[in-house]
Amino acid sequence: MECTLGQIVSQRKLSKSLLKHGNTAGKSSITVIAEELSGNDDYVELAFNARKLDDKDFFSKSDPFLEIFRMNDDATQQLVHRTEVVMNNLSPAWKSFKVSVNSLCSGDPDRRLKCIVWDWDSNGKHDFIGEFTSTFKEMRGAMEGKQIQWECINPKYKVKKKNYKNSGIVILNQCKIHKMHSFLDYIMGGCQIQFTVAIDFTASNGDPRNSCSLHYIHPYQPNEYLKALVAVGEICQDYDSDKMFPAFGFGARIPPEYTIYDKMFPAFGFGARIPPEYTVSHDFAINFNEDNPECAGQIDNGSEHHAPVLPPPEEETLAMLLTHHALGIQGVVEAYQSCLPKLQLYGPTNIAPIIQKVAKSASEETNTKEASQYFILLILTDGVITDMADTREAIVHASHLPMSVIIVGVGNADFSDMQMLDGDDGILRSPKGEPVLRDIVQFVPFRNFKHASPAALAKSVLAEVPNQVVDYYNGKGIKPKCSSEVYESSRTLAP
Structure with a gap:
């Protein structure tokens, strides 16, 4: 039996008689069923906010933004998304955003994600506030209206300051996974x-x-x-x-x-x-x-x-x-x-x-x-x-x-x-x-x-x-x- 991939997927289920030397081989037939392995083409919608972030500015409050990086197998990291800057606010609520599952975690829900919070400066030398790590598997816990939160940690402060707890809390309010047809x-x-x-x-x-x-x-x-x-x-x-x-x-x-x-x-x-x-x-x-x-x-x-x-x-x-x-x-x-x-x-x-x-x-x-x-x-x-x-x-x-x-x-x-x-x-x-x-x-x-x-x-x-x-x-x-x-x-x- 010969056919094309296009014939299979367009019919979903293709049945044909088996041939032997160009003639039908008795009553034998073969059925091929097509099914697409999906998941990586879908996209996820995330909405973050934070509270009590460190203040990095002398005459005003920090202007925070959040970056999410995907950690690759070769130990490099790839920027997945950068939020907008929320001016003069230590408890910002960033706009929700959409990103493909493939871009976020390469289809691996256990892949490590690094999230960094910065204080924006007009000269481009942004001040580091803190960071945390997570996985897409963990973020999925925010589905159905639940909240997931992380402590935003500055490693230098953690080493130098005995009473240091964190540089603020980052909260994931929303995680929706949409089917990308x-x-x-x-x-x-x-x-x-x-x-x-x-x-x-x-x-x-x-x-x-x-x-x-x-x-x-x-x-x-x-x-x-x-x-x-x-x-x-x-x-x-x-x-x-x-x-x-x-x-x-x-x-x-x-x-x-x-x-x-x-x-x-x-x-x-x-x-x-x-x-x-x-x-x-x-x-x-x-x-x-x-x-x-x-x-x-x-x-x-x-x-x-x-x-x-x-x-x-x-x-x-x-x-x-x-x-x-x-x-x-x-x-x-x-x-x-x-x-x-x-x-x-x-x-x-x-x-x-x-x-x-x-x-x-x-x-x-x-x-x-x-x-x-x-x-x-x-x-x-x-x-x-x-x-x-x-x-x-x-x-x-x-x-x-x-x-x-x-x-x-x-x-x-x-x-x-x-x-x-x-x-x-x-x-x-x-x-x-x-x-x-x-x-x-x-x-x-x-x-x-x-x-x-x-x-x-x-x-x-x-x-x-x-x-x-x-x-x-x-x-x-x-x-x-x-x-x-x-x-x-x-x-x-x-x-």
Whole structure:
């Protein structure tokens, strides 16, 4: 039995017949159940105060703040949190704060934590008031409204002064452990990934009949568009139960007689002229069915229809790229290859229309108030976009929706503008100055992975998607199905 990890986690429980030499081994079957080991991604909310701290100032009271350090295995210490300064107060109440369990104790509730209280000075030479040590396990005692307190000790005073007791008392008033929902929580809770493809059919790609064209269909070796499409699509389809991908194009034209498939993914084109009128379109269905742009594949592993022609040595064929798991993405590949001869590549390179099209579907999902569908738009393009202002506006709007945009640049064009859309080097803003609510764009130039495996490309392209999914639903306060917002007080972390 063969399957992908994505298939297992998206179904939670996967059962398949056992195979022997490609045939079923009697009535034998195997069942794989997925369960995420959680805990370190959760966060803890702590609230400290103190009383009767030592006064370190001559003309006023101390200005105390608290620092918490995690003690590492190599005897070093790592600052976890520094509170705000409470001015002129020997009994401060610091604001509550949140920190991940992993940052606080590396998932080990018995790891030692050092807490230091300082008197703030404007020159940066803060005066030491005292310290104490604890563990996250001890701090958890403050759950359910209890208080935990420690004596704040100055070791020098303890040695020098016989009657020294402490330099004050630090109290933990609150300890709440919150569940930080993960990408797998949402996927295993039934959230479906709705994957849409948009392909650049502008003239800058070159005539598909010419071997120098980025759209040239080589008899043995897939072009960059196909490599990127298959690498990303094979991953995404595992999180989509119906395997239906809408596929669109931009910058081309379409014939009305084109037939559609069955087991589907929407795929779109842009930038070409479409027959019979040959008007430029920036969001046409590449299966030429605007009412149902989803493309179907009929891969039957081992069938004669899909037996590849033997390639020259060291050549990577499309059949090699398309594994027997690639049911849905095969339909997009077939629609892409079939539509190319019917299109007139044109331009310009406008991607705002296709972003707006997918955003319209994503906006309808917001009415459900559930984590049921998240939309991923994969745009494959060869050049600099010509509608940058509209694209920025569309992305800012889409950042409020359950949607991510992945752009893969094929060829050797200057993609510096695409890096700006990515937002990693700064906050993307609309022409009116409105910032994105969250970063939803990932840009990857294919040339960086030209000689790498499809898995390496897919990993880079999809690297930010899990966090984007979590950020959207957490920001909306939408929980995965069958999950609780806060840990039960009886729940403990694995030691």
